[in-house]
Amino acid sequence: MKDDERGGGMFADAETIPRAKFGNLAHSDPNISSTMPSDINDYSMRNSSASAISPACSLDPNRMSGECSPITMSPWNQTSSSPFAKSPWQPFEDNNVPQNGLIGSLVREEGHIYSLAATGDLLYTGSDSKNIRVWKNLKEFSGFKSNSGLVKAIVISGDKLFTGHQDGKIRVWRVSSKDPSVHKRAGTLPTMMDIFKYSVKPSNYIQVRRQKTLWIKHSDAVSCLSLSEDKKLLYSASWDRTLKVWRIDTSKCLESIHAHDDAVNSVVASVEGLVYTGAADGTVKVWKREQSGKIIKHSLVQALLKQESAVTALAVNASGSIVYCGSSDGLVNFWQREKQLSHGGVLKGHKLAVLCLAAAGNLVFSGSADKTICVWRREGVIHTCLSVLAGHTGPVKCLAVEHDRDTNANKGHGPRWIVYSGSLDKSVKVWGVSEQAPELTPVAMVQQRMGFDAESLPSDGSYSSSAGRGSSHSRRY
Template structure:
């Protein structure tokens, strides 16, 4: 295998069935990191004016009582060959851990799943590609800390700590070969722009070309319909790239602090979330041509704590926003962006959000993943997936093509514990049974907010606002 050998996957079959532990995984209040994690480790800006990241309770015991030990897959025996899951469709537990991908080369900061391939980015220079829970190939960038990965057909875009976006293409002759196709902005455009003084802008008391990010690229978002790529950065801007010719067609100074997330909707809107505590809505021009500009439509949220993650569900009807206080706000696009409610399921910062079908997945610095199901504006917490020993930094979701009639999803979670865990999640788990288990377990009966959204727990951040 390329670039330093073979990736490892640890797993072991277990005879535990659904009846033994149900469909719910409980959050373990004793799980946390054994050492504090710095803001640089989390790679998320709570404020560019402060170096204070989220705090962790160092006296807690890691992994104590974790349901991972109850999982039908356990990290005990190394397998070098391809693994087949010894469950029939009807016997796979609804929300369970089915695998763990590990390489001792750095924290996992970004994930992207396409068809049967999973791409992982870390603070090493290697971008690894996994297939059937085994390492398939890898390719190396000039810069480490791959903070964002998005896939468009045969092209892969990666955003980096050095402020650059790198473009890769899959070889048509050999799908395991990924070749560098360029960098955004291109060297040609940099040289061309550098001639005109009007192309320079003031960023953090330094002059920089407007087409270049002057700080880390925090996230990427594709709009396939219009052929646009959006990149957001800690330099307080988001930029718009035309994929067809790799041109930066617009740069927007969007916020007063680092931009942590950008998402593009099919309805002609772009949303940005920032460490300044705001979520902003931008109107996208109907046709992309020279001189067209994104315009600020409204500010949805203004709060003291940082906005850390955004996600839009597949129909484009609901926007979700995670914050450093552990709360998730949501707005209904079909109702003129009216505020729908707040989901309370984490006790530390939300670091990532993903949606699939009627499900919402939230990953947190508390090392858990909450699985929410949406029915109208009511959200029910189906499961709290535990097993990571570090903050959950990124998520990717794909439909389980072998699930038959049951709607199942394969969820990938990347963590600062240097692992990617793979989960099987059902959309139609028995909610009533789960709620009963939750109320008897580590959940609080009083945690039903007045906005109608179900809250898995009334816990809030123990460390105040960031």
């Protein structure tokens, strides 16, 4: 029996997950975030069309996730040491917090960061090391390990934590009531009991590629997770092209939907029972939840987008009035719910694929393979770029946003947010962003994108300022 199959779970200790050493972290000017310019040839733009480079990357219904996946194709998937020092956290002084810029970095030399989730003073980070790391007040608090493969998604519901993995499994963890630093594995979705129950009936099997599998199980990587507004349902989407619906209190799979014609990269549940999915087939679809007694069904109500470029990220603002979609062409499209989800416009701020999106207050954050994060402020349907947060040396893979609880930081600048960005450079960066910061001029945008210092250069000393677009390697994110 594997360690993570045991009922008690597996927890961090000095041998399994060594703790980082604390030290000093060098910072550049906090008002001009630093980075090296994107090396486009290192992380090329990914399109929905098949790659001309390798026939294995073609649109093949029998293609496995490991073929041409970002894990194997990404040049950032290296085992060499991180270019950063072992200095997980070095904050600014209370009176010197930047209005819009880098606050600090969390660094572990153990894997690329693929997922983040923040709640209160806790931050959860998932990586391809199979570890889920917990940070409290931006200091390492605890960690636990799952043998279920790369951690692609994390969502939090009360004292429960759900993690989606490369091997198609969803793990459920519970915070110990006696010790909040201890996270015990509470189960797996689907449960072993349900697998046994459904396996005896042939009609419960569906054809996936060249084999049959139970409809309640994902047959490929779980790429994303989302919770319903009332926290009673969990939505999981996968590279197996399906969307599955789970009841949290019973751990039952209520529904499995063949949602797209290619890998589903993002799912977001919103208000009024609406659920949005985006996939490598270049489409964004809208699903509506309907309930009759205990029976829950989701029906397709609208397709917002159909394009050649893969849809890589989705986000919805808190009121559900605006839906954002990032894609492999570097663009962010958005729609207005009050106008029957009519197209509202396009945000053009990135040179490479948009890999993640987050919305908070009147702000929208877009993280990209070009290693930057664009901060957009919305006024009606007008979006203005406030800042380009640049400091990562690898693609920005995930984002999490929390309201800054420091009352002093919010004075005079309107609402202020703490933004966490996880990257394939193996680090998490922490940014402070105010909604009332002055917008960037074109010159200032160029300065923020081009600013860099010695700490942000690759460990091998290489440096490139190429700005061309490369060829496609993969559409799964």
